[in-house]
Amino acid sequence: MNARGRGHAGDIDPADQWVFDPNTGSYELRLTPAAADSPSRSASSRPSAPRQRRSTDGETVSIPSVSGKRAGDRTSAGGGVDPTEDESRLPGQRRRARAATPASAGGGRRAAGKTPAGGGGRRKSRAKAGTSGKQKALRWGGGALGLLLIAGCTGGYFIYQQLDGNINKVDVGMNNDAVTDGPVNILVMGTDAREGKGNTGYGDTGSVGHADTTFLFHVSEDRTNATALSIPRDMLTDIPTCPTKQPDGSIEKIPGEQNARFNTSLGQSGRDPGCTWRTVEKLTGVKINHFMMADFNAVKELSTAVGGVEVCAAKPINDPKSHLNLEAGRHTLKGEDALAFVRTRHSVGTGSDLSRIELQQQFLSSMIRKMQSTDTLTSPSKLMDLANAATKALTVDEGIGSVSKLVDLANDLKRVDTDKITFATVPVVDNPEDPATVILDEAKAKPLFKMVQQDKSLSGTKKKEKKAEKPAAAKKVPASEVAVNVANGGGPGGAAQETVDWLALKGVTNSANAGNAGEQLERTRLQFTSDQAGQAATLAALLDLPKSAMKQVPSTSGEGMDLTLGQDFTGPGDPVSAPDKTPEGVQNVNAGNKNICAK
Secondary structure, three states: OOOOOOOOHHHOOHHHHEEEEOOOOEEEEOOOOOOOOOOOOOOOOOOOOOEEEEOOOOOEEEEOOOOOOOOOOOEOOOOOEOHHHOOOOOOOOOOOOOOOOOOOOOOOOOOOOOOOOOOOOOOOOOOOOOOOHHHOOOOOOOOOOEOOOOOOOOOOOOOOHHHHHHOEEEOOOOOOOOOOOOOEEEEEEEEOOOOOOOOOOOOOOOOOOOEEEEEEEEEOOOOOOEEEEEOOOOEEEEEOOEEEEOOOOOEEEEOOEEEEEHHHHOOHHHOOHHHHHHHHHHHHOOOOOEEEEEOHHHHHHHHHHOOOEEEEEOOOEEEOOOOEEEOOEEEEEOOHHHHHHHHOOOOOOOOOHHHHHHHHHHHHHHHHHHHOOHHHHOOHHHHHHHHHHHHHHOEEEHHHOOHHHHHHHHHHHOOOOHHHEEEEEOOEEEOOOOOOOEEEOHHHHHHHHHHHHOOOOOOOOOOOOOOOOOOOOOOOOOHHHOEEEEEEOOOOOOHHHHHHHHHHHOOOOEEEEEEEOOOOOOOOEEEEOHHHHHHHHHHHHHHOOOHHHEEEOOOOOOOOEEEEEOOOOOOOOOOOOOOOOOOOOOOEEEOOOOOOOEO
16 A cells, blocks of 8 residues: 555554454455444544545545544544544554554554553553454444445456545446446446556557457346346447547547447447447447446456466367466466466367357356455455456446445445356357358347346346236237337337338238337337227237236227337337246356356
8 A cells, every 4th residue: 555645654554454244244444443342432522524634646635534533532442542633644543652562563563452652541452352353343434435346347346445546437428326226237348458557468469459358247126136248249230329538528429330340349440438338238228327447457467366266177278379278177367377268269169259258257257256255355455456456457437437436336236146147148140241250149139138128137036036927818809900009119210110010911901100109118018998908919919018018098989009119129029028037049157156167
């Protein structure tokens, strides 16, 4: 830690400021040396106002005082000098012993319960003998910050307040709140840009970088499960026109492109992460809340910070291009070896990017397990190393562009268990016109995207999901007797006319395009009267509408039914409801599975 401007910060061991809370299973920052069972101050004690100090970069930073202390209270609950007596010191930092004693040698620590020299009249420590650091816990708030864990990208990010300045931000024109009540969708990107310390020697020489590794991390509304959809970099897709903010504050619109490689949505032609953001939204139909982007160095530094990540090879791997040489079996990799593992493809599977994606999913799953393990969570030094590595490698949107916002987001998402995180790959097929690229397998991809859109788990949860209900039984009428007005209230552009044309082919000749609906709907809705129940039953069967889409209203003479296409509508003939399980043939792995080996 940078100790400039912090008084005797050189005598502080940052690891000693972190304590383990057995109730939450998390390490939290203790800013005061008070013992776990120290008596509290009188309720009449007035908390002092937040103090300010000058940071090393000249910015004034507010430092909350410990609640329940007055400026005149110079004795800490643990028996030492209260930090409020010296404005140059951070809360909870220990003072250097006034006289060299065996207890204070080697780091300035005092023996528990001893009064330092010159400290006459001060209270003695009442810390319980034998109480370990793991048993001493301090809750969030009141001058304390905790650790941050976000499962995703390279497994997680632990953010410490002093590292806030490491975070890079990009204004992509979408400033969403850090926390939302609904599902959370985070676009996680790994770029192959050579720029930046530790990245030279990788990627394309002179390139500004591509979207080298990308996945959409979806966390369910009830926070019981998560899905990470890996997007093949060589998949052809449409990149929409995107506005990008220039250094002078002006906005430049980068023209869109059809049938382009997905990885060109970042870096190429001046595209920023917002362009990849918009591309993924257009591809999947899922609204994204935030993005996180990391570089090559993130894998090296984070894998080293946790002491290595275990991977498995079912056969020997020798890839001269990534410089990975592994014997069959299990290995613990970090640094350059870890990066080589997630970059290799020529000696595994089909030798394609799809095989590399499977390696990356194995690595990330293992890293998530390692970061959530007791070995990591009970090691303050590892947490601090992770914080330093993660923040230096991290670029985010403005909505989560500070440690406090990232902490809020992490607290919201940390309830997801590892065995409820599923990695899946967006299904593709070989491009017959270009063997170096792939194209979307729409038959498998559409229902997979619907599962994410409708917040359905790929892993299964303790909460039993209710299957989509079919409309109540009603006697169908011939298709020629069905009359319906079709409006687009959230479906793809042109969906209303496409549906009218499709229905005509099915015999529903009395249908009309009502244009854009007056409201946007998340779910498709068919509105009908009791006299039109037979027509509704016929139309529901044709469009595979669930019971939840049916809305019966009071009779109104002479009007046809109203079908409003919602955001769940992808095309006529496609089921509106998402399937209850992962579509057949979609590659997926569970993050809790320890028996996955590269083949």
